[in-house]
Amino acid sequence: MNQKFTICLICKLPGFREHHLCRHCALELRLLQSPVVRSIEELVVRSLFPWQAGDKMCFPDLVYALKGRADPHPWFELAVWMVDQFTMGGGLTLIRRPIVVVPIPGSAPNHALGLARAVGRVIGADVEDALLPVKKRSQKALSRGDRQAVEFRPRGELFCTDYKTVLIVxxxxxxxxxxxxxFRALNRPENCEVWCLMDRRPCGVHDALL
Ligand SMILES: [Zn+2]
Incomplete structure (x- = not known):
């Protein structure tokens, strides 16, 4: 076991451990796993945790602690759980190889890239930081509705046809x-899924959003 000194992502307890969660927080999180599947357009979106406002205080702590973590190490244990849960009942044999994992662009450093690198390592897939946000009017100037009209563009030449499976994370x-x-910026790859850590629902919505 490769133990190192880490601060627990949730309770901030320091200790020598293999991952970035203490045993207590790792156990609590494991019990909260409840994979959610949503369909958005022709996309299947899988999330490990359903997160409703105010119900699980460890979720905001975890998400905040992982913001800007573009290195895969703090994500690794979570990536192992995601792969376990999202490929149950058939395993990775159902996902055709070769696979590429593409992070959704975010702040710099991009934490989705950290998650993509961890997932890529777990399943043995390539990772391509393939997308860039299209700069539009300032976020402050946008209404809530406009803010959802986010757009991306390919960083370079489209490559998805080189792969049999594309995972957006x-x-x-x-x-x-x-x-x-x-998905649109990647030119709608044929065999594509979205893998997320959290499915965040508005207050009062308990079921998966469809
Ligand atoms: Zn902890």
């Missing part, structure tokens, strides 16, 4: 508008 999904924009 992000930490939190809300409306799915961002995932849809990433």
């Amino acid at each position: 992000d930490d939190v999904i809300t409306t799915g508008a961002t995932a849809g924009a990433a």
Whole structure:
């Protein structure tokens, strides 16, 4: 076991451990796993945790601690759980190889890239930071509705046809508008799924958003 000194992502307890969660927080999180599947346009979106406002205080702590973490190490244990849960009942044999994992662009450093690198390492897939946000009017000037009209463009030449499976990854999904924009920017690859850590629902919505 490769133990190192880490600060727990949730409770901030320091210790020597293999991952970035203490045993207590890792156990608590494991018990909260409840994979959610949503369909957005022709995309299947899988999330590991359903997160409703105010119900699980460890979720905002976790998401905040992972913001801007573009290195895969703090994401690794979570990526292992995602792969376990999202490929149950058939395993990765159902996902055709070769696979490429594409992070949704975000702040710099991009934490979705950290998650993509961790998922890529777990499943043995390539990782391509393939998308760039299209600069539009300032976020402050946009209304809430406009803010959802996010757009991306390919960083270079489109490569998705080199792969049999494209996995788009992000930490939190809300409306799915961002995932849809990433899918379109990748030129709608044929065999594509979105893998997220959290499915964030508005207050009062308990079921998966469809
Ligand atoms: Zn902890």
